[in-house]
Amino acid sequence: MSLMDVARGAYVRSPTFLRRGLAPLVSLVPTGLKFGRTYKHWRKRIARAHADNSWAAAEHLTALRESVQRAHASSPFYRDMLDKALGAGFDLSRFELADLERLPILRKEEMRAAGDGALTVPRATADRGDTSGSNGEKPFSFYLDKDRSAREMAFVYDNWSRVGFTESTPKAVLRGFGLDPKGMYITEWEPALRELRLSVFPMSPEDVGHYLDLIDQHKIRYLYGYPSAMELMARHMCRIGRQPKLPLKGIMPISEPLYPHQRRCITEVFGPVPFANFYGLSEKVLFAREIDNEGRYEFEPLYGVAELVDEDGIRITEPGREGRLIGTSLTSKAMPFFRYDTEDRATLVALPSDANGQRLRVERLIPRRKPDFLVSATGNRVVTIDFTPENPRYFQGIEEYQFYQDRPGYCTIRYIPTEDGTEQDALRVATGLGERAHSQIIFNAVKVDRLAGGRAGKRAFIDQRLDISKY
Template sequence: MRLLDIARSAYVGSPVGLRRSIAPLMAMVPTSLKYGRAYRTWRSNVTRSVHDADFVDAERRRAFAELLAIASRSPFYREILGGVDLTPEDISRLPVLTKEDLVSAGMNALAVPRSALDAGNTSGSNGEAPFGFYLDRDRSVREIAFIHHVWSRCGFQAGEPRAMLRDAYLYDRKGFIHEWEAALGELRLSVFPMTPQDMELYLDLIDQRAIRYLHGFPSAMEMLARHMLATGRRLRLPLMGVFPISEPIFAHQRETIRTAFGDVAILPFYGMSEKAIFAGEVEGEPDTYECEPLYGIAELVDDAGVPITQPGREGRLVGTSFITRGMPFIRYDTEDRATLVRTAARENCWRMRVSNITPRRKPAWLVDCDGRRIVSTDFTPSDPAFFDGIKEFQFYQDTPGVCVMKYVPSESGTVEQAVEIVAALQRKAGDAIRFEPKKVDTLVASKNGKRPFIDQRLSV
């Protein structure tokens, strides 16, 4: 089945023209083949790992031993590992590795020939260059098993169609704002510019295909939800699940989405392009995530690389991947931060829990006049009515103690409404931060259309 697993990954990553030409053929492949035996095995194992500690213990030891054996073929890792037999309990004896370490190692970090791997990269932001890396070609089936495990909580099954709000320019073609990807069951909807006319069309398309699941950037989902609330539009069939990706989802966004779409399940997960850690949000505990032990070994460490064991302490998320091994990621510093809720232990099947994950490139904090970080979500009420008159908004900060609320007014929105919102924020912030409104035509977005909640230019 590995050949089919590689084929699935190759299709998703193939050039645009080729993918479009073979999509009709791929759409004819039965779901049982698109998600074959390897997928079903992984799904079964992930489900079992929730409650069977003996199974998890055996699997993580086996996977860790295999990873180290493969990594030892790499000149870079061979020197780090030193030929010593290690178990998962010994992992803190190894150094924490940064992007800079792997960039410096170059091709010496590869444990298999370059020709056997797919190239990947992080997008880069805040003036930093993208980070290039390599992934196993058959990783897709393993990755999707963990994603579907999270989504299945609302009844989702492999092959069911989804509406996706996640790309600025579909197939890199400006003005091309929607596409039905029959092979993957994805109704792809551009997140830029998302005019009222665009959003009406998107809702029509969702209705036409009887889609029950919405997948994509929370900022774009919030815009669509605000449009529905402003116009009174409703979907023909209620959504069963909302799957946020790539951006943190805030309390006010959850409430806006549920006000527009009904009491729908919202199921975010934490992951990354490098496939080092995967964690699903704990049911009933927003912003608390449980790391998957079959995906790899997740750690929370302090600035010296020492594991954090005291709940309530913040640290860096470090991951050792079992999902992709051709360029091993062993004690890889994700540069994201989180707060420990519970450590990984036998009694919880090695499922570490963390909260308040803060991606370094998408900060969820503001800086007060004394230079201290303040979590921005403390200022924004969850009630959608608080933002009446605003289509979308964004906090911008380049000066400690001063935050500009950039906003795009709704069609009937007024300056007075924006001033009232800023006044309410100011009352809550007191003297720590001065809020200023600024009307704009559009908000800053990354090249793929993500609109960060905070455009933070300070580093503290």
């Protein structure tokens, strides 16, 4: 673990005031040094895996065996799980891919219960991560390697390189609910990372005109962010009749599924721009890149082991069948995941094999976290993927929740309290969200016994009753 590998990740995750102070100095660091040796090492490994399927398959198995052995030696939770599933004394150095099916499928509930027992390093030497608890579920806390940033970016930049993007290329960024909670500013130029950061709320047609001015000023040719935000920006561009002066060279979606109608809307406005789409998880378990414009994905064999199973946990082998996506991490050391239920779904295209470098190929990949919109008092869509903070303490006193909207500018938080939760907890959340929405959406809270669900029993994060196509 090199100092630069840790420093880059620390800089990216540091508070805004600290980043702004350091940005001018960091921007002077040569690009190659900023990314470091670990980044270069992984870029070479990824390139070799693409060129040599036999090598990729061998490294895939080696990494799995090393991960299993490390978990057994250092994690009480995994030691117990492996001994129960395989028998005490099993030679883990001879672990095979087929042996994975002997292990139980783990859900968030089991990982929560395992706590520090799932760690293979002292907790103080790892970084805590949290899922946002979308769809009303409880946030899930886990731990990540401190030096993960350079390794993660190697996979991401390899994928982006397909559309000509490099480490020194500037990009416009549409992600994050708002850059400033008080709405004092809606854009930020990050010189160290060469990012023009654009708030997704508020994003009025007037805001988009300003965004385009800055895109022209910085001569930006790549757009990165949430597909829902890109779609909204494209719609506003149609309203104001504006285009960037320089045509875009690439679209790089993140965090949400990219739907066909969004792809069509974006390309109709920006032109036939290539997409460099990929699939990943906050837990750093799996990574897949889209291999065509038809929504087919291949999983990276150096990053994780991907499986598709049916509702009974049996591996799916017939192309065309849909199943649950299960992942085993190969790059995460602090808190590995074995046969982790991602809660996402996909349809099998081709099974992994040594011949294809152990790359599972799927289509119709449906992440558990879908894009949703609220509508403000002015009739503008509000991108909500980062609407609620990831800090689990934000929803203290609330067991489950769901947003309901049937009137622009107004939203009801339907909630089920915890045993010790009070009405004041719900009102605190409603007030906080109103402030984050800059008072363009008024929130109220209603206690309920249960939340509305769909046919499969899953709940939408937002029970949206407005005709969203009108906004």
